[in-house]
Amino acid sequence: MKLLKSLLAGFAGAGALNILHESVxxxxxxxxxxxxxxxxxLSKSMKSLNLExxxxxxxxxxxxxxxxxxxxxxxxxxxxxxxxxxxxxxxLAGLTAGLGAINIPDKMDLDDTPxxxxxxxxxxxxxxxxxxxxxxxxxxSRLQRA
Numbered sequence: 335m336k337l338l339k340s341l342l343a344g345f346a347g348a349g350a351l352n353i354l355h356e357s358v359x360x361x362x363x364x365x366x367x368x369x370x371x372x373x374x375x376l377s378k379s380m381k382s383l384n385l386e387x388x389x390x391x392x393x394x395x396x397x398x399x400x401x402x403x404x405x406x407x408x409x410x411x412x413x414x415x416x417x418x419x420x421x422x423x424x425x426l427a428g429l430t431a432g433l434g435a436i437n438i439p440d441k442m443d444l445d446d447t448p449x450x451x452x453x454x455x456x457x458x459x460x461x462x463x464x465x466x467x468x469x470x471x472x473x474x475s476r477l478q479r480a
Contacts, residue, residue, distance in 0.1 A: 343409070343413055343471075345409075347412075348403075348408075364451065364455050366435075369448075371439055371446070372400065378442075408427070409470040412471060424472075425464055432459055
């Protein structure tokens with residue numbers, strides 16, 4: 335049961351992160367474009383495996399699905415271990431993911447501009463991952479009381 339609750343909460347956090355990202359990127363030119371970074375990573379990975387890379391909307395949808403699954407699994411780890419300090423765990427998991435999102439792409443030979451364009455872009459990138467972690471913690475807290 336703990337696994338199921340952790341997964342539900344993790345995917346709730348990933349959903350919140352993606353809804354926030356998809357909504358704000360349409361209206362704010364300084365919003366992080368994690369979708370573009372994901373498309374680069376997926377294309378590069380598929381090319382290295384000699385697989386045909388999807389394009390256009392198919393590339394976007396594949397990247398979105400991969401983002402939700404990977405973030406959902408990552409955030410679900412917040413639910414394992416002690417129930418104490420669940421919000422601190424959520425915030426730290428989000429902070430770690432956000433800092434990774436702005437620091438790792440360059441080391442993977444990806445163009446990090448979509449998440450490092452401006453200082454505002456960097457701050458929003460980290461903040462949105464923290465929000466995803468906090469949503470996960472809130473859902474876990476609620477599920478543990480139920």
